[in-house]
Amino acid sequence: MRALAPQAVRSLSRHGVLLALVALVAFGFVRYENFLGSYNVLSVLRYNAMFALVALGMAYVIMTGGIDLSVGSTAALGSVVSALLSPYGVLPGLLGGVAAGLAVGLVNALVITRLNILPFIATLATMLAASGCALLLAGNQSVSVSYESGFTELGQGDLLGFPVPAWIAALAYVAGSLALNLTAWGRTVLAVGGNEDATRMMGLPAERVKASTYLLSGGLSGLAGVILAAQFGAGQPIEGVGWELFAIASVVVGGTLLTGGVGSVGSTLAGVLLLGLIFNILNFENGLGWISLSAYWQSVIRGAFLLLVVAIQARLTARTEAAS
Amino acid sequence: MSTPLLSMRGIDKRFAGVPALLAASLEVGRGEVHALIGQNGAGKSTLIKILTGYYTRDAGEILFDGAPVSFATPAAAQAAGISTIYQEINLVPYRSVTENICLGRESRRFGLLDWRAMHREAETLLARFNVHVDVRRPVMTYSTAVQQMVAIARAIGFKAKLVIMDEPTSSLDEQEVGVLFDVIRQLKAAGVSVIFVSHKLDELYVVCDAVTIMRDGRTVRVAPMSEVSKLDLVTTMLGRRLEATEHRTAAAAASGRGDQDGALLRVRDLAAGRKVREVSLDVRPGEIVGLAGLLGSGRTETARVIFGADQGESGTVALSGSSGTIKEPAEAIRSGMGFLSEDRKLEGIVPAMSVRENLTLALMPHLARRGIVDEARSREIVDRFIQRLGIKCAGPEQRIRELSGGNQQKVLLARWLCMNPRLLILDEPTRGIDVGAKAEILNLVRELADQGLGVLMISSELEEVIEAASRIFVLRDGRTVADLQGDAIGEPAIMAAMAHGHRERAEEAMNG
């Protein structure tokens, strides 16, 4: 491959994801019946909405050059809190879950910006703490959701033919993209990741912006937890394991640099769909009966996929670095 | 006489009990270009950082534009009209030129960013300096000179009353320096004051009105530029009379260097990447060969290929007594080479390790028996070199990052010397080092050359190269354009080669 300019690399990674996504969808359409049927499409969207929300928060954090390992446990905590509040109605359940997420995000923000602890360790700690809190609140078991209050509409309902969770995620992504491109806050997020020192020297509120991304990530994870509880009918304190890594993988596959400073909301969504589709395709493939791959294969395939994308990215970046 | 724009008086600052500033002062008039000079450690950057809100002072007062101020953050200083252009261009690399100029002062439409207006503003600001670039592209795709203009444009956009420039010309070529000075004159004409911090004394006379000299944390002299001579500046900075440095004529240096034909290192038509196109040079044992050229001419890149840190694409690098291409620094070291890189912080010292561990880093495999380090031998070697090079440290176990720049450089030099190399490549060996240590290092290098060591020295300070080297190759845009020996060595010849290139003469010299 010839040397490419840095923007070209990013364009390629971003468009690469889209191309891969389109290719995967085309493959599924050609090979399986009902792949693009409304039932499948809506199920996929409904199921992956929660991961999409978590990945969005993670994308913002990664763009500032940080990382948030607590998103999975935060989602679990959010699911428990919202399940506990669900008997009181949709709104209490929703707000409760999000508030729980924001609380975790606040702890992250403070520990990272005030105590100056590396995001990796700080969010590792909050991951444990959030998990512990979720277990304590739930009494070490899942918490059933109340079906009378209409809370489950948030996860199982439809609006204008589309699943409610998908609407929520779509709204979040549109807002997220607008914020990233058209607000000073969004541009500062990218600046902080690119060169935090310079950003501070420029007089921009680097600390506050960084803190806000952790708050956002926490809130979105809490929201994901609400959807989890509403969709599956119970708040689950041990759910969420591995979510953070799925989110990181989606963000990276989407072309955002782990070191920060570069990223896009749209490509993160593409990354989520790409990784999510693998599971879907595996099910279909099994259904065809030609091969019988257990669900365990999806982890292997996801890992391999991540590897492929990252290897290509690394190759491209190495070439440009050498050439510049 | 109007009141000065800036008045800093009686400033004290201590770091962990160690005083950095003692009743320091600085006064800058309106529309004045004011130089601030001093050795490394004199307190210049600390004073600036206190002014711009990066540090807080322990005592003293600051008056800016008539009012007492105390900036708690860089943002506050910027808002008040003080902008700083740092030596390591502090811009956000992946972000566009526009963002780097406008962030913090964005134009908005309906609450959202108005990109069109911002792009236009960025273009207008840069046009004042005759810089026309695509403001949408990431700022890192442009040269250091353009980046500096972007930084200045930002300052102006923020309606700065005072612009502080910290070593602004260290990465610029002559033409770019000229453009910068024009910009400074423009600023002055517009009533903006400039604080100009620099090591390069010649430049001060071109563009500055007055100078403040600092030493050991104090302000020792303030005077108009016209009333001090260069020698005055140096003696005030050092606080002592400067002995005339040993000046060997080029002729004397070139004579009696033993075997004229036996080349130690022979590089022919080397090409690698974009920076190295067609480089040829020779180094003979006992010879100090200078490699001169403007910034970006490919000198460091050439050195890295010779040392195996980067791969060459075509051409040959032949080290006498060893065959085969060198693909890794480890191989180069085994063949008897050493390489003191340009940026000791980035590529030289291992900060958390001790002086001893840094010194023996390359030597380690030789100090070990079956993988286990022989501590006694390593201690003995380290003590020997500390003494020999006069390295000032609290002991071999002191962490190297606590040493001054000059002493760190000596440790790095010792790292190679204890390997007994045949060929030593030095890349800007005296950069960022005070005058005293500079002379020590150069004298040491000369001593070693006398004992048979071949030296390839890259330096941007022409005076230094001319003094030390008996042969100078000049690179321009990745090609060898001149090979100067003996009487031919001199500033005019080198500068002419850098400016115009004399390929024919260089070719003759190589093949003759």
Next chain:
Amino acid sequence: MAEIAAPARPASRSLRFDWKRFLSRYGALVALVLLILFNLAVTPNFATWQTLNVNLTQVCAIVIVGVGMTLVIATGGIDLSVGSLMAIAGALAPLIFMGRIVSMPHLYAGVALAFVIPVLVAGAFGWFNGWLITRLRIQPIIATLVLFIAGRGIAQVMTNGNLQVFKVEEFQYIGLGRLFAVPFQAVLMGVIVIGAAWTLRRTVFGRQILAIGGNERAARLSGVPVVSVKRRVYAISGLLSGIAGLIVIARNSASDANLVGLGMELDAIAAVAVGGTLLTGGRATIVGTLLGALIIQLVRYTLLANGVPDAAALVVKAAIIVLAVWLQRQNLS
């Protein structure tokens, strides 16, 4: 004392007792001692062999993995795949000695192979991590993320997610056996800790590891074989994960690919952080990792023994990690 494999600081000039510095160097030990004293006073039946055994056995696997993690972190990297590698080793071993892959002629042959092959396989995967990082230039967190995701899947595919139950004394010696009344796994842990600490301090390899973490570019320019050292370090982490995996399944008399090593990477990183190793590389302490793991374990035990729910222990663990790392940072400034 926490053997920090880094040069000693020059004597502090101030005469005041710098408690922050003292704590950041010996804090781990102090904390451990305090915990033990507290338990001696408050917890019933603390000073018994049984308590010691219980705590030691819980800790051994974490420490063994932690040693590998310490070395990896010392080079400035990280290894998220350790738990999955444990699962792979834990899935392979029973398949071997129960003759499910190839029937074994003799029990001892099966057991011997069941020790060797899974560990080597884990080591090979570790080497693969190193290769990804050095050859393809992928960041360690992402490179090891690949096996974190895929590795457990491989283990699950191998066993189809099924639980493998067994009772083979010869194999289970590694987890249940004793050497002079000390659990064998503790002895193994001790040997590994001492070996690794000594390597880091006294050998060229150890010095090279620290140099790479301290300033990789400087190390390379000084002739340190960065690529080779990194690959070896990740391979070692893999090997140690394999050993830990064997210990865990031996202890439980069962191997569940879904659960073996779950969350181990975080436990190991926590132990390393609490123990005083810099997470950015360049300074490391193996004994510190041991102390860190012991502290975390002892806190958990203290809470459990005094009636605090396990979930709360998680919160406390989190707080300890933050405290330890914060103290570490005080030492740096």
